[in-house]
Amino acid sequence: MKYFTIYRHLPVFIQNILCSWYGCRLQRQRYGGNYRAMYNDLEQSDKFSEKDILHYKEQKISFILKYAYEHIPFYKKKFDEFGIHPKDFKELNDLRKFPILTKEEVREHWQEMLSDDRGKDDLIPYHTSGSTGKPLHFYWTKQSLRHYWATVWRGRNRFGIRKGDLHLNFTGKLVVPLEQKKPPFWRYNRNLNQYMLNQQHLTEDKVSHIVSFINNQKFVFFVGYPSIIYTLALLVEKNNLKVTTAPKYIFTSAEKVYSNQRELIERIFKGSKIIEHYGFSEEAGAASQCECGCYHEDFEMGHLEIKETGMTKGTLLATGFQNLAMPFIRYEIGDTAIFSTDKCRCGRNSSVIRDIEGRVEDYIMTPEGGRITRLDYILKESNNIIECQIVQREVGSIILRIVRKDSYSIEDEQKILKIISQQFSPKLKVVFDYVARIERTKAGKFKYVVSELSKK
Numbered sequence: 466m467k468y469f470t471i472y473r474h475l476p477v478f479i480q481n482i483l484c485s486w487y488g489c490r491l492q493r494q495r496y497g498g499n500y501r502a503m504y505n506d507l508e509q510s511d512k513f514s515e516k517d518i519l520h521y522k523e524q525k526i527s528f529i530l531k532y533a534y535e536h537i538p539f540y541k542k543k544f545d546e547f548g549i550h551p552k553d554f555k556e557l558n559d560l561r562k563f564p565i566l567t568k569e570e571v572r573e574h575w576q577e578m579l580s581d582d583r584g585k586d587d588l589i590p591y592h593t594s595g596s597t598g599k600p601l602h603f604y605w606t607k608q609s610l611r612h613y614w615a616t617v618w619r620g621r622n623r624f625g626i627r628k629g630d631l632h633l634n635f636t637g638k639l640v641v642p643l644e645q646k647k648p649p650f651w652r653y654n655r656n657l658n659q660y661m662l663n664q665q666h667l668t669e670d671k672v673s674h675i676v677s678f679i680n681n682q683k684f685v686f687f688v689g690y691p692s693i694i695y696t697l698a699l700l701v702e703k704n705n706l707k708v709t710t711a712p713k714y715i716f717t718s719a720e721k722v723y724s725n726q727r728e729l730i731e732r733i734f735k736g737s738k739i740i741e742h743y744g745f746s747e748e749a750g751a752a753s754q755c756e757c758g759c760y761h762e763d764f765e766m767g768h769l770e771i772k773e774t775g776m777t778k779g780t781l782l783a784t785g786f787q788n789l790a791m792p793f794i795r796y797e798i799g800d801t802a803i804f805s806t807d808k809c810r811c812g813r814n815s816s817v818i819r820d821i822e823g824r825v826e827d828y829i830m831t832p833e834g835g836r837i838t839r840l841d842y843i844l845k846e847s848n849n850i851i852e853c854q855i856v857q858r859e860v861g862s863i864i865l866r867i868v869r870k871d872s873y874s875i876e877d878e879q880k881i882l883k884i885i886s887q888q889f890s891p892k893l894k895v896v897f898d899y900v901a902r903i904e905r906t907k908a909g910k911f912k913y914v915v916s917e918l919s920k921k
Contacts, residue, residue: 473642488656495614503615525786539577583790609788620753635689648674672700691717692838698733718742749785749793755811760818827916831890849873862894
């Protein structure tokens, strides 16, 4: 945050230079080392037969179980207590004999889940709250991150999209300072040939400038959170604006695209086709849509299965293959999927997933009229929160219901206030409500964001 304080006061052209410098770092991190070899391997494995895929999975699972047992104390203890050993795995169905890993276990034991066989130089720390309102800390490795991006680009290349094509990224990260009142409300990352547009500037007083910018560019594709792209589409429709230069494809991830969102986005950005990629921050599995619109399991990244035995619909579990520093084995993601037993017309033999039901979250409205959907940034810098719920009853203020750890202090509160002021709105009033427990819905589910504005 201290660097952003400096960044926000710099001229736009310097901010663009810094965005490009950061893009250079991302390019090396994502596409350096053995990325090209990984990508070539993925192109070949995309043609695997069912038998080849089964053999690949069984080899990878057998290895990761043995590796975790020998190098990660957490898994050795967990397997021993469960009365199971890696040698008990003989075929794919045997994976069901092994215990499920929950998010709560990761929160409590994430430091114990690190391998004693990997150097610190190979680790990339990451933390998220996603849509759960509960901070989650873990590590990627250089290898696993590059493999993830090779998988992403295999999916995009199916549609003729190439690295380096001009694109617009819809992001929750604040790349354009909140106090900027005149265009440009976007920044340019030269190294990735990418313009970035953050959700905080999608407001009625700025949308005409943003539409003009899009119309004057020839973006090959859009990429980003569908909820943010949908917000722009709503504003365009409400203000009777017209997008005349739409991209051919809109690639989305991290959230499910719902039918009402798809209908409006593809109507506003006429000629664009939405392509969904299913993934999650822990990177233990993924699924990419093919030319026929079906999700195909990216089996090289990990094995996806349904928790409920004998069912084609149920809770998703993932066993990752690429992250040896902190593997996730039979990890309960929190999403529901529907697998299909039918073959896909595209000819690929990987498992077909008919639908993935993600979580539906509310949004908050800022005093400036912004509609903020990606709120996980609020908890990015706090390790001392058990869980948090954001409640909005009136425009201009929010209530943060927080279950604190014993180590929580006034410094955590100040960090949160600073993030909200800098990332969302300096005018947004924040009320802290410290509670022992956050109530669940009647169905027993936790809601990270609760908007009561519609009830007023």
